[in-house]
Amino acid sequence: LRRRGENDAIQCYTEQMKVDALARLSMESALRKAFEGDQFALVYQPKVDADRGCVVGGEALVRWHHPTEGVVGPAAFIPLIEEMGLIGQLGQWVLTRACEDIARWCRDGVPLVPIAVNLSALQFGRQDLHESIRDTLAAHGVAPEMIELEVTESILMRDTRATAEVLEGLHGLGLSLAVDDFGTGYSSLAYLKRFAVDTLKIDRSFVQDCAGTGQDPAIVRAIIAMAQSLGMALVAEGVETEAQARVLQAHGCAVMQGYLFARPLAEADFRAALCDGLPGADRLCARVG
Ligand code: C2E
Ligand code: MG
Ligand code: MG
Numbered sequence: 001l002r003r004r005g006e007n008d009a010i011q012c013y014t015e016q017m018k019v020d021a022l023a024r025l026s027m028e029s030a031l032r033k034a035f036e037g038d039q040f041a042l043v044y045q046p047k048v049d050a051d052r053g054c055v056v057g058g059e060a061l062v063r064w065h066h067p068t069e070g071v072v073g074p075a076a077f078i079p080l081i082e083e084m085g086l087i088g089q090l091g092q093w094v095l096t097r098a099c100e101d102i103a104r105w106c107r108d109g110v111p112l113v114p115i116a117v118n119l120s121a122l123q124f125g126r127q128d129l130h131e132s133i134r135d136t137l138a139a140h141g142v143a144p145e146m147i148e149l150e151v152t153e154s155i156l157m158r159d160t161r162a163t164a165e166v167l168e169g170l171h172g173l174g175l176s177l178a179v180d181d182f183g184t185g186y187s188s189l190a191y192l193k194r195f196a197v198d199t200l201k202i203d204r205s206f207v208q209d210c211a212g213t214g215q216d217p218a219i220v221r222a223i224i225a226m227a228q229s230l231g232m233a234l235v236a237e238g239v240e241t242e243a244q245a246r247v248l249q250a251h252g253c254a255v256m257q258g259y260l261f262a263r264p265l266a267e268a269d270f271r272a273a274l275c276d277g278l279p280g281a282d283r284l285c286a287r288v289g
């Protein structure tokens with residue numbers, strides 16, 4: 001009996017593997033079609049200066065409008081896109097769309113703010129990154145100051161000459177660089193000195209409990225103090241409560257991104273926020289400050 005049970009287990013396992021492999025294959029083919037079918041879209045999440053109550057930046061975040069599953073977030077498909085070797089193509093699509101939107105806002109007289117675009121570590125290894133970014137900006141007449149690149153610590157930890165050269169090259173174009181999810185990787189303070197990074201984005205995991213009683217308030221204070229003494233700009237990500245915003249602002253981190261102020265917005269809504277401000281942001285910031 002026992003032996004039979006084991007066989008059943010093995011049987012189940014291989015069945016499950018078959019199901020997984022099929023699901024993956026169908027997702028791969030759906031992703032390939034997504035490029036042809038124009039199924040990707042960008043949403044923009046505002047970055048708000050709580051001192052002044054206004055939108056000072058935005059982050060472009062990719063979405064996949066799946067024909068049957070609805071809107072799929074990047075965490076569910078970017079790892080597969082990377083494995084498929086298509087992250088360069090997706091990254092190029094994201095930057096192009098962001099530049100098209102910025103150029104249109106500019107033509108329409110919308111007050112502009114810098115827009116951040118996320119770079120995957122795999123994109124970073126590509127030889128043509130510098131040229132393709134430079135050419136995309138030029139093709140759309142977008143000034144490099146309008147684009148910020150968000151990179152993760154995993155990129156910066158590859159503490160090689162090549163990394164430094166790519167970063168310096170991008171900086172040389174006039175783009176600014178932000179360290180995304182700061183504090184979650186194998187943070188090495190050495191790379192902050194070595195590389196030309198302008199902004200630290202304090203990861204949501206520290207922000208979450210920064211108004212609590214654990215160690216996160218101390219970590220957040222230390223990150224803020226360090227960024228200030230290195231002359232770096234700061235953004236807190238994932239700010240959800242007024243209590244968190246108050247603590248961050250009291251310690252000198254005024255620029256915040258999170259559901260408290262705004263969710264990632266469709267292009268038309270983000271554009272409206274640039275023109276008219278975020279509804280309720282004034283009063284919210286007055287309460288926080
Ligand atoms: P990220 O760059 O750290 O972006 C912030 C993520 O946190 C976004 O999730 C955003 O919607 C979410 N978020 C913002 N405020 C709050 C909040 O107050 N509470 C909570 N719980 N979440 C908040 P999203 O859009 O699902 O993106 C997830 C990650 O996918 C991004 O993390 C980024 O690493 C990656 N990603 C997004 N777009 C792109 C892209 O175009 N290219 C690449 N390579 N990666 C991207
Ligand atoms: Mg980001
Ligand atoms: Mg982030």
Ligand code: MG
Binds near residue numbers: 181203204237
């Ligand atoms: Mg994050």
